[in-house]
Amino acid sequence: MDVMNRIYAEARRLGKTIALPEGAEERTVRAALIAKEKGLARPILLGGEDEVRAALKKAGGEADGVEVLDPTRSPKAPAYAEALHELRKNKGLSLEDARKLVADPMYYAAMMVKEGDADGYVSGAVNTTANTFRPALQIIKTAPGIPLVSSAFVMVVPDCSLGEEGVFVFADCALNPNPNPEELAAIALASAQTARSLVGMEPRVALLSFSTKGSAEHELVDKVAKATAIAKEKAPELLLDGELQLDAAIIPEIGRRKAPGSPVAGRANVLIFPDLEAGNIGYKLVQRLAKAEAIGPVSQGMAKPVNDLSRGASVEDIVNVIAITAVQGA
Known part of the structure; x- marks a missing residue:
């Protein structure tokens, strides 16, 4: 694409x-x-x-x-x-x-x-x-129901079949250092809209963590799980799931094994990072190591x-x- x-x-x-x-x-x-x-x-x-x-x-x-x-x-x-x-x-x-x-x-x-x-x-x-x-x-x-402005990068990864034939939306990679669960849910919903309006793809949103579906116990995992529940309640029609490890989010066979029955696992094209450290490091790793094009940062959440x-x-x-x-x- x-x-x-x-x-x-x-x-x-x-x-x-x-x-x-x-x-x-x-x-x-x-x-x-x-x-x-x-x-x-x-x-x-x-x-x-x-x-x-x-x-x-x-x-x-x-x-x-x-x-x-x-x-x-x-x-x-x-x-x-x-x-x-x-x-x-x-x-x-x-x-x-x-x-x-x-x-x-x-x-x-x-x-x-x-x-x-x-x-x-x-x-x-x-x-x-x-x-x-x-x-x-x-x-x-900000837009109705969105409490904060966030940012996203559209990542275009060459020679990649994952995501949307190598295209992903990553958020938040530039603005919010440590979003709480409500803010993280808002970032997920805004990023889904960015995927639709800007890239023209149907969003499949994964909220990322170092845990998949309770495989680890920690307050950081709890934050992502709570954000997932909030986002699902606000947009029940959206293909969205969490908490998911990165491999479970984008690799089909790992997604099937770690999160069976998930509507997103293994085929996510919108990746929501739990905080700015993870998001900023993540997009730069993909940009530099995979020679991906990073389009952005794109602001999202404004009316x-x-x-x-x-x-x-x-x-x-x-x-x-x-x-x-x-x-x-x-």
């Missing part, structure tokens, strides 16, 4: 609008030009108009028609400020402070998404993860899509994340 080509094709079909609040940043500008040229999205570069247009000119794209929007000059800014004040006044936000916030491209981008003027936003080439998600969590918030870039992201990385965000906004 060529995952990125599928994502590109779906992004072209959807024609979504993606806000880029780091609109004068060189890589972001070049990525916006490429995304527009490829038809992946309608990108909007946010920032000081003079600075953004200078960056566009430097990138050779001044006449290419990528939209530039300066929050300090926007005719929608007063209405956004009113809406933000209404949303946050119980938290002590004054109208004056709301006006100041919407002049910030990051908060303006979040308000664009909240008000339906953009389908998602992408940031992080120069901003921290906290700066990217703070406006999103205050304004867009509308917001994605955070690595500050070392390449232009190609940013183009890919713009396309991913567009597909998540379907």
Whole structure:
């Protein structure tokens, strides 16, 4: 399965609008030009108009028609400020402070998404993860029934018949250090949605542990077992099981032996790690030793899509994340 080509094709079909609040940043500008040229999205570069247009000119794209929007000059800014004040006044936000916030491209981008003027936003080439998600969590918030934002990687393993012909979703590998059972269940449900919407595969979700179905006794095993029960209660139609050791989750003959009757064991394509240490180590082991492509991290759990870039992201990385965000906004 060529995952990125599928994502590109779906992004072209959807024609979504993606806000880029780091609109004068060189890589972001070049990525916006490429995304527009490829038809992946309608990108909007946010920032000081003079600075953004200078960056566009430097990138050779001044006449290419990528939209530039300066929050300090926007005719929608007063209405956004009113809406933000209404949303946050119980938290002590004054109208004056709301006006100041919407002049910030990051908060303006979040308000664009909240008000339906953009389908998602992408940031992080120069901003921290906290700066990217703070406006999103205050304004867009998480999806109904999902208490936290998490992250996933789509792993494409060459010459592999396991999972979905070598394609897996791994979570959480970048955000939540030690999720409790309720949070772990939420990560599992959000990851299943990522598998469906982004990869186009029917999820078979395994919550991983060093134990399979009570083969070991420990509080860490109990956490995964409880998370499995919570997730099953919330989504009884979902193919999901745990706790499962990795081999029992993805190797058919071991799954049949260790977890007979499981709807997932031996054929899982969505792997939920019990904590960030396991998830981060796990995806990097597969990436480096199996020479797998690691697409992400993809943010999940927001009511509308917001994605955070690595500050070392390449232009190609940013183009890919713009396309991913567009597909998540379907």
